[in-house]
Amino acid sequence: MGRNTLIAALSAALALAGLSLPASARTTQAELKPVPGGFTFEQPVFGRFDQGSLQRGYKVYAEVCSSCHAMDLMYYRNLCQQNGPFFDPKHPNSNEAPICKAIASSIKVPDVDQDTGDATQRPATAADKFRNPFPNKIAAAASNGGAAPPDLSVMARAREGGPQYIYSLLTGYVSPPAGLTVPAGKYYTPYFPGDLGSAWTGAKDKVPQGGFISMPFQLSPDRVTFDDGTKSTTDQEAKDVATFLAWTAEPKQTERKEAGLAVMIYLLLLAGVLYVSYRTIWRNVSH
Amino acid sequence: MVDTANAESHLKDDPSRRDFIHIAAVTGAVGGVAALAWPLVDQMNPSGDTLALATVEYDFSKVALGQQVSINWRGKPVFIRHRTPAEIAKAVADDHAAMPDPQTDEARVKPGKADWLVLVGVCTHLGCVPGFGGGEYGGWLCPCHGSVYDTSGRIRHGPAPKNLAVPDYAFTGPTKVKIG
Amino acid sequence: MSGHPPSTYEPKTGIERWLDARLPIVRLAVDLMDFPTPKNLNYWWTFGGILAVCLVTQIVTGVILAMHYVPNADMAFNSVEHIMRDVNYGWLVRYIHANGASMFFLAVYIHMARGMYYGSYKAPREVLWLLGCIIYLLMMATAFMGYVLPWGQMSFAGAVVITSLFSAFDQVIPGLGTAITTWLWGGFAVGGATLNRFFSLHYLLPFMIAGVVVLHIWALHVPGNNNPTGVEVKSKQDTLPFHPYYTVKDGFAIVAFFVLFAWFVFFAPEALGHVDNQTPANPLVTPAHIVPEWYFLPFYAILRSIPQKLFGVLAMFGSIGMLFALPWLDTSKVKSMRYRPSARIFFLLFVATTVLLGWCGGKEPDDMVMTMGHTATGDPTGFSVVWFSRILAVYYFAYFLLVLPILGLRETPTQVPANISTPVLGGAAMPAGSAAQAEKKG
16 A cells, blocks of 8 residues: 555655646746647657748748848758758768759858958858847847848747647737727737737736737738649748748758657567566565 | 567467568658668768858969968868969979979960969968978978978978869959869 | 675686786676676666766767867857768757757666655665765756857857856855856946857766766665665665676666667657757857756746845855755655655655756746736736745755654654565565565566
8 A cells, every 4th residue: 555655645746746747847828829720740750850841931921021030040951951842862971962052052141351351141051050130139139120030040949839829829910909009010810929918908807819919910811832733822821931940940850750660669669578588587575 | 478479379370471570660760760760870971151151263463473362262271372484493493303202394274374374372381371482393382291392382301192172263354363 | 685695706717817916807797797686676777787887978978079060159059060060970969969868868867866755865775866966966067068068049048047156155255256256247238258168067067977986886786775664675685786686677677768868869859958958059149048958947937936036146156056955854764755654745746846846947037827817908817937946945854854753753654564575575575565566577
């Protein structure tokens, strides 16, 4: 009885600890919970990216987001690496993949002239980082009403809800409820964290969820033309770019899940063999 | 002690089963550790960003005749030398002279581009960077231990065993060379 | 049973005899493997071995991460991402290290709870217990400094809050706390100098842990293992040689533990982390809701439950200090709670208390455990987290300072078996049935 009680108590304790974890990770801000975008790649074991969606997502980033948002941790070669948007088994070396070389060379990045030391522009190479739209953070803030657009490299890991949050935010702009004063240069969305108490003139216990964001609504049907013929709706654009950002946040996640499956099978087999070995050795010990 | 002895004697009754399952367990564990060792070793190999910079392109239009530039390739100096006809003639004339690592000058340049000599500027002795213009062959002299290279970058005397290495390179345009 | 039995090692070859006369290291290894171990140890005892594996894992992966990490405030965040993206298998090594810390604490908490339940801290094992407490303190320091290294927002906030605890000493001697924090920071705030020294210490402390672990094992091998009955080993009949009996049992438990570990590493690597740490540290902005890693939450809750700064800090350190005093607070002559029915209930309450304190630590103090109404401005009123953690903190301290000292003098334990083998073999001296029943699965 003694040991059973202990086991029961500790299991209960661990279960409680488990329950408390998501709670501890959650913030108390009163933004709306993101809507699930049907992102099957989020499934912990078998979730995989759809390459077509990643390619479309890159296009949305390149044609819409990249005019304001940097991705300082991403290089053009990353697009062609294993499990990336433009990975082609014929070109396993992402540095030499023609698609990435072509993507890079169509973009001009700043450089320093080797002879004069002057600032100059040159076509990017696959080894270059994604072009930063602004020379520095101050310029980024100055060009955007004082709010520097955040770097998107790990955005999907840096917000509760990840890709669901990005998808919800991009599609969730609504007209502000009556009684909410939206400051100049700001936009209301219920998915953006914030505290609207001071901008709310209605009932004190009915402060709307969400916050003010400096980014205007960006996506619209056919804002981006998809090369694979997928119909370019706002919803599709948002889903694809959220998928792309989920990939950039951790480009090695497919490798991780694949390795994990092999490791799990190995560990379970080894545990089984060890258990039999243990029972064999202890067979005649009364304990 | 009694039941310990019992246990042991009983195990001895059935050696095949005992052997198989324990050997399987130990083999499985050792195999797992060995498999885990690879990532722990491989992490010290060049990382993705290092590999991405394994190739450099250089525009040599501004390198005048008789001049050379040193560019950084994979963390090592690469000499791109615009050779004068006199330097080339001197190198070709010595093609069949006795040297530690015999090689013709032609084999060390691209066809029709004998005026461009591309070398990894690392002495084959112990890795110092040789300087141009020293030594009696009009080529490079290594400051560390006095290895002397000729105008083709071939070792002529001194402790170095090999000629200065010619990297993989290709002319990608009229004034462009890609190294690596 | 005290100390090792006479050594059974007999060097066979000339080289073995030569080495044995000069450095008897083979003899040491053989004697450790032959060490007579109580035969009734259950799975709770495998966590010692699991912890040894955790320590080795953390040191090996940590040394590797240090090959790629840059302890510079401008580059630390990106160097971690460089490990995740470009270093070969860097993601694997980093995820093992980051989740390994959580696994380490999970195992150490189970190990400590096992020691508390079965009275493993009592004579003659007080020094063994104290060394364990020192290891735990060093682990907390190491984990805290390690969490700062990725230099995300939560790293930074954690460094600020924990180092600022020392500023409470300003309330003892004005200026003392400020002097200490300035010294810790190497500046007027947490910054690059702080990061660099934390990196140095984070690298050093695990080796100190390893040293104390050697002492811990030494101190274990003098009295030998405690066991679920709490009755000391009386004869050879009570024991088995460590190898192969416990190597295989520990081995199985370690692999089973690895299944859980691997689940986190491969399938939920950031479940135990916090999203705010994916934003580079910014001294000008603090995240809206800062929480420490889960393994510190109970102590964090105790800290916040007391509104006065100095006493909050003292209570937090005191809650850890209780562990050091434990061997002298428990007055019971019976080691194992298997034979202390009432102590068992208080112990389970204590475990539940620490878990609930952890839950409180993850909440905002003004959050409601039970909402009973709303104020005019719409804020909820009722039983708040801060009050809940106060009640829990009171029980936490009462368990050490009141329950254990008094209960040992007043309770009536059930009959303790005469020796380990008797209940095991189903002999006449069977106690209240409970032990034997539980034992069969052991």
